[in-house]
Amino acid sequence: MLSLKKQLFLLFSSIHVLSFAQLDSVKTDLNEIPVNAIRIKVLYRSVAQNVVIISKEQIQNSPARSLQEVLSIVAGVDVRQRGVGGVQADIGIRGGSFEQTLFLLNGVKLTDPQTGHHAMNIPIPLDAIERIEVVKGPSTRVYGQNAFAGAVNIITKLGEKTSVVSTLYGADFNTFGGSLYVNIPVKKRLKQAIALSKDASDGYWYNSDYQVTNLNYEASFRLNSKNELKGVIGYTVRDFGANGYYSKSFPDQWEATKTGFVAFSHEYKKDRLNILSRAYFRTNQDEFRLKKNVPSFYTNRHRSEVKGLEVNASFRSKYGITGLGIEARDEAIISSNLGERNRQFIGLFLEHKKTFWDKIDVNVGIHSTRYSTNTWRHFPGVEVGYNLFKSLRSYLNYGMSYRVPTYTELFYVDPSTSSNANLSVEEAKTIDLGLIFTKDSWRMELVYFNRQTTNLIDYVRDSSMISPNPNKWTPKNIGKVNFNGIEFSGKWIPDFKINGVEFKEVAVSYNYIDASVLQQNGLESKYSLSALHQQFITSFTLELVKKIRFVPVLRYIERMNLNSYTLIDAKLIYQHHPKFKWFAEVSNVFDEDYTEAGYVQMPGRWVKIGVNLRLD
Numbered sequence: 001m002l003s004l005k006k007q008l009f010l011l012f013s014s015i016h017v018l019s020f021a022q023l024d025s026v027k028t029d030l031n032e033i034p035v036n037a038i039r040i041k042v043l044y045r046s047v048a049q050n051v052v053i054i055s056k057e058q059i060q061n062s063p064a065r066s067l068q069e070v071l072s073i074v075a076g077v078d079v080r081q082r083g084v085g086g087v088q089a090d091i092g093i094r095g096g097s098f099e100q101t102l103f104l105l106n107g108v109k110l111t112d113p114q115t116g117h118h119a120m121n122i123p124i125p126l127d128a129i130e131r132i133e134v135v136k137g138p139s140t141r142v143y144g145q146n147a148f149a150g151a152v153n154i155i156t157k158l159g160e161k162t163s164v165v166s167t168l169y170g171a172d173f174n175t176f177g178g179s180l181y182v183n184i185p186v187k188k189r190l191k192q193a194i195a196l197s198k199d200a201s202d203g204y205w206y207n208s209d210y211q212v213t214n215l216n217y218e219a220s221f222r223l224n225s226k227n228e229l230k231g232v233i234g235y236t237v238r239d240f241g242a243n244g245y246y247s248k249s250f251p252d253q254w255e256a257t258k259t260g261f262v263a264f265s266h267e268y269k270k271d272r273l274n275i276l277s278r279a280y281f282r283t284n285q286d287e288f289r290l291k292k293n294v295p296s297f298y299t300n301r302h303r304s305e306v307k308g309l310e311v312n313a314s315f316r317s318k319y320g321i322t323g324l325g326i327e328a329r330d331e332a333i334i335s336s337n338l339g340e341r342n343r344q345f346i347g348l349f350l351e352h353k354k355t356f357w358d359k360i361d362v363n364v365g366i367h368s369t370r371y372s373t374n375t376w377r378h379f380p381g382v383e384v385g386y387n388l389f390k391s392l393r394s395y396l397n398y399g400m401s402y403r404v405p406t407y408t409e410l411f412y413v414d415p416s417t418s419s420n421a422n423l424s425v426e427e428a429k430t431i432d433l434g435l436i437f438t439k440d441s442w443r444m445e446l447v448y449f450n451r452q453t454t455n456l457i458d459y460v461r462d463s464s465m466i467s468p469n470p471n472k473w474t475p476k477n478i479g480k481v482n483f484n485g486i487e488f489s490g491k492w493i494p495d496f497k498i499n500g501v502e503f504k505e506v507a508v509s510y511n512y513i514d515a516s517v518l519q520q521n522g523l524e525s526k527y528s529l530s531a532l533h534q535q536f537i538t539s540f541t542l543e544l545v546k547k548i549r550f551v552p553v554l555r556y557i558e559r560m561n562l563n564s565y566t567l568i569d570a571k572l573i574y575q576h577h578p579k580f581k582w583f584a585e586v587s588n589v590f591d592e593d594y595t596e597a598g599y600v601q602m603p604g605r606w607v608k609i610g611v612n613l614r615l616d
Contacts, residue, residue, distance in 0.1 A: 040323045040353050048385035048395035050447050054132040061551050063571035063585045075489045075509030076136050078532040080597035085199050087210045087240045093136050095483050095513040095531035096149025104153040108263045108280050111146050113331035114304045115408040118284050121259035123214040123234035125179035125197035127165045130157035138399035138430045141367045141381035144347045148403040158191035159183030169610025175201035192219040204603035207241035226270050234261045244599035254292035258285040272316035282306045302335040320354035338411040345371040361385045391439040397432045409475040418472045428453040441493040451483040459526035485513040502543040511535040534558040549573040565594040579614045
């Protein structure tokens with residue numbers, strides 16, 4: 001007799017088979033969405049890379065209360081949360097580590113030189129996000145360092161008219177949250193929006209309470225038909241119990257971060273010429289204690305600062321589109337543990353895109369970079385797309401990528417960890433081969449990739465017969481790692497009914513990744529041998545009766561040398577009024593026992609109930 005979870009797993013799969021096997025579909029404009037997460041913008045139907053777009057409607061329909069939870073249902077993205085509520089999570093792409101993923105807000109880099117653990121300190125509530133673009137594969141040619149295995153670009157959009165969006169919810173464990181997003185345009189030239197959000201909880205196990213506060217202001221001012229100015233300023237404060245975050249020996253760990261972000265840009269458009277320049281500044285303060293109420297026992301305080309300037313230009317001619325750019329960035333840190341450090345980056349970008357016979361498009365480019373005292377390094381890339389038929393497109397791309405070690409990897413020391421100031425830069429060569437089928441409301445993609453990494457950085461230690469192991473974790477360049485993977489993803493927006501249930505969207509994806517790690521015998525690995533191995537995700541958007549929508553999501557996750565688990569989350573939406581809706585969310589419906597990162601036991605079944613109001 002099959003267990004209830006297995007029966008539901010088979011039910012999810014059979015519904016998908018049924019859905020893909022019959023009934024007519026309706027046309028959508030999915031392929032006409034412009035993709036901003038690449039240097040030369042193209043329509044979604046014309047990409048020659050593995051790119052996923054998460055629309056505003058998909059975000060709002062998903063059973064998620066944070067950006068991290070939204071990304072957890074994207075194929076090939078490995079989300080490892082330390083607790084819930086968007087407090088802290090590590091995001092890997094295609095088996096890559098959290099240090100190898102670059103996050104951007106409207107194209108502005110959100111790097112943190114201290115550690116990638118803080119990369120997602122992003123002060124944007126879900127109601128303010130227009131869409132999310134996830135680029136899987138090497139993006140160094142486009143963004144420079146840190147875009148090693150992929151990049152995530154969060155895009156907001158200012159409204160044309162005054163509007164207010166407010167969300168309130170409550171949940172188990174004395175959890176509550178709310179957000180307010182207000183668009184306030186002034187005439188036709190000035191657009192502006194302010195976003196506020198607050199989430200807090202007593203926690204689902206000992207010392208897992210948290211408070212997260214976000215504030216963000218964004219504006220654009222059109223000077224004339226050719227010139228536009230944009231600005232954004234954001235601030236987020238996170239205070240949380242960190243039981244199991246980095247060690248299981250100290251259950252009273254505590255951490256607090258404060259992150260500020262400001263960026264200004266100017267865009268010039270005239271005929272075939274486009275020039276975008278921007279300046280940005282990001283600062284992050286991090287305080288960590290091994291014993292929350294005894295700061296004198298062990299406390300680390302860090303403050304990192306990143307300042308950057310960029311100028312990018314593109315020009316259209318009869319020979320195609322030519323893009324070029326230059327960036328300069330300064331990364332500094334003042335730390336009680338890491339000391340005072342500073343390094344500078346300069347990068348040059350050049351690329352050209354040309355279409356032949358309306359069937360073949362070729363994009364060739366290179367990123368050249370130098371940081372601090374190192375010599376210049378060059379990272380070329382090429383993407384080739386070929387339209388086999390009107391509905392079938394193939395692509396082949398090759399790219400080189402790199403990542404500079406963080407200050408934590410270079411200098412951090414504690415009772416169980418040592419540092420390594422002599423770490424080399426990680427480098428990789430990646431090849432993608434893909435097929436994309438699009439027709440009416442269908443989109444399916446099949447991708448094979450191979451990533452050959454050299455000088456991969458991992459924390460390792462000598463094995464020991466003593467328990468617990470007394471040897472320290474030390475970051476080292478462990479050698480070569482070869483990743484091979486295959487991914488299938490399919491999405492259908494059918495708009496059909498079965499027994500009165502209307503299918504609005506059906507999605508399914510499967511990933512298989514194999515990694516062969518070449519390292520010295522007798523060493524224990526902390527991260528590289530726990531990469532994503534298999535992942536299956538399926539979801540539906542169903543309209544049960546008029547005004548009631550149901551969105552179940554099933555995820556199966558298997559990581560190398562770790563226990564696999566299956567999670568089912570669900571969301572029920574009651575559209576009481578066009579501008580007013582209730583929602584109920586259930587996370588981990590079957591109370592699965594699982595861990596994603598560190599030694600943090602993730603919560604069991606968790607129920608949230610809330611309301612969303614839109615006024616315009």
